[in-house]
Amino acid sequence: MALLKVSENVEDQAIAAKHAARKVSLLTAEEKNEALLRIADALEAEFVSILNANAKDLDAGRQQGFEPAFMDRLALSKERITDFAAGLRQVAKLEDPSGRIVSSWTLDNCLQVEKITVPLGVIGMIYEARPNVTVDAAGLALKSGNSIVLKGGSSALHSNQAIVDVMHRALEETKIPQEAVQFVFSTDREATQKLFTMKEHIDVLIPRGGASLIQAVVNNATVPVLETGVGNCHLYIDKDADPAKAMYILVNAKTDRPAVCNAAETVLIHKGWLASNYSLLNDTLREHNISVHGDEAAVKLIPKAIPAGEEDWKNEYLSLDIAVKIVHDMEEAITHIDRYGTKHSEAIITENKENAEHFMKLVDASALYHNASTRFTDGNALGFGAEIGISTQKLHARGPMGLPALTTVKFKMRGNGQVR
């Protein structure tokens, strides 16, 4: 089997990806789907080679004393690899986002105008430990007609390389050139810096990971960036909140998966609601081992609460900690969110529909919830089928980004000698 020769040079890889992108952009949906299904089959068939490589990363991780949560994200199993394959088969079933005629019209002079979706070109993916991103991102990029340059975290280097090797072997028998999936094997910072600035070869960078990774990309890249993920999400429990609903949603938003970006980090509680539901709140927090960082009023009312400072309002705890602030009215809650929120997901719990609509209209965020958990801000949960990340920016795409976020448009004008 002729494996793709790994280039030592990131620029060469980006150029190869650009050439491959043109070829991928010309393929039919069927040809791209066929390739995804081949990759899915190959991942399942060759899971042993992936697990062997993963064992190396896990050994290294143990020696470096990584935290259990980190090791858990890094660890692969036959079942997880089967999930990767299932994800690809799911993406193969989704509608091709490219080649869709957005609109078309004819000018008075008979010039025909067609606005059509086309792939972005080359996607640069910069991510941390999770090896599933390698498969997910490649699948979404190829399905939408792009090529991809993958730069994963060094802790998952062997796992990612093994996965990409399997993908390359599978692509050999398909219409998608192997060069459409580039894996940056280098772990040095120079390679990453280079990725940040190759505007002529890379069309967009998508960072996936913690706040510091994302900020490094946003602040240093001249290639356009799709900013993803940091979520300092708030729940506002309004005066007219149903107590049971409020606690049910609070527990889910905080404890279901505390380490993800759509978990709640601060709860803003109307003082009128708290006056009647003080015991219920305390029982709920205690029962679910939620540690409270409270403002002055909250510290007085909640046992074991420790005083919250400016940093707490800004913090994405990603743990069972939560910041609690007692507010006098909804406006105070909205002002707080406006100041400290990351425009990701914000929820209001209330039986007052007018308040709910006002909150959802005024708060500037990608996802606004009335009486539901912030945890739904997720491509799968919302039925997109798969997501490349959750955009916290306003341009191009906002909120969970599915396949259409990996396309742009072209205007095609067909004439017969028209001039202005």
Add this chain to the structure above:
Amino acid sequence: MALLKVSENVEDQAIAAKHAARKVSLLTAEEKNEALLRIADALEAEFVSILNANAKDLDAGRQQGFEPAFMDRLALSKERITDFAAGLRQVAKLEDPSGRIVSSWTLDNCLQVEKITVPLGVIGMIYEARPNVTVDAAGLALKSGNSIVLKGGSSALHSNQAIVDVMHRALEETKIPQEAVQFVFSTDREATQKLFTMKEHIDVLIPRGGASLIQAVVNNATVPVLETGVGNCHLYIDKDADPAKAMYILVNAKTDRPAVCNAAETVLIHKGWLASNYSLLNDTLREHNISVHGDEAAVKLIPKAIPAGEEDWKNEYLSLDIAVKIVHDMEEAITHIDRYGTKHSEAIITENKENAEHFMKLVDASALYHNASTRFTDGNALGFGAEIGISTQKLHARGPMGLPALTTVKFKMRGNGQVR
């Protein structure tokens, strides 16, 4: 009349714009339209004050010895001001791009999902001499529910200030707060630098002007940028081009308005076509005073052509100069465009439909033309009604940007206690 107090501090202006943006975002289309019509009336009624201010700018320009073309862009007249007003009345008639439900669906758990367009917030407009941008950009920003911070060129300072004064007086009697239109009076670079970095107050920067202005914004801004306008546009005259059509389009694309971004800068000519149409080409170029910078083959065939270097292929002449390259086939033309094009507007002239479709599919640009002039890449020409600029980037918006480019989306989720 209580005029808006001009703040000396750009950050204060941006904060005021942000507060005003929230108010504008809550207005109905009727309330916004009413404000635009008031401004239109006021501009016509108070044209004398604007012309007086413009006279100061023109005097200063004459003393500084600006070129006639520059002075022409700067000069206002009663008629031009009437055109500004007409433009605003046109924008008032366009559909409100915000508050449009893009899609909505209900999850199996009965959570209702609604994806709805909302204004971007605060638009930062950085532009050069043309005072019409002051009116056009403010009109489009307000109509789409945004506020705007205007930073025009120093050569038009008095004209712009007078226009903004008129707008502020007109807004006094409307639902749009005066603070929604901020004009940066300062001409120092510090004020511009500050605009580049106020991510917390400004949602997007739109530069309008020459390549150096646009690159300064793209390279220095941390606020997201909608890159506009630099157009190194090509005409490819294919082997099967109709000679008359080719010359008609060439003349229009090059000479109709040479100083605009959608004018043609390079013509790539198939050698087979040239062999039979050599005299026609030379007659056409001579008759229209087009100066040729040619590659080796072109210099031999075209009288008075001067040799073209690497810089010519990159150059946006914005004059009656044109670069000419003789190509052996369409692939060579596509490769040339891929290397030197700015992804703005690219045209193929041919009677071969297959070649035309191949060209429009493979060339990576916002607008592709078959047998028509590149001059149609323009919001008005394409029937958008008005444009805020022509995007040469791939993210968010591509090509001529109308009102929808000034909006983003929000997901609103309405539930009854749903958790994951």
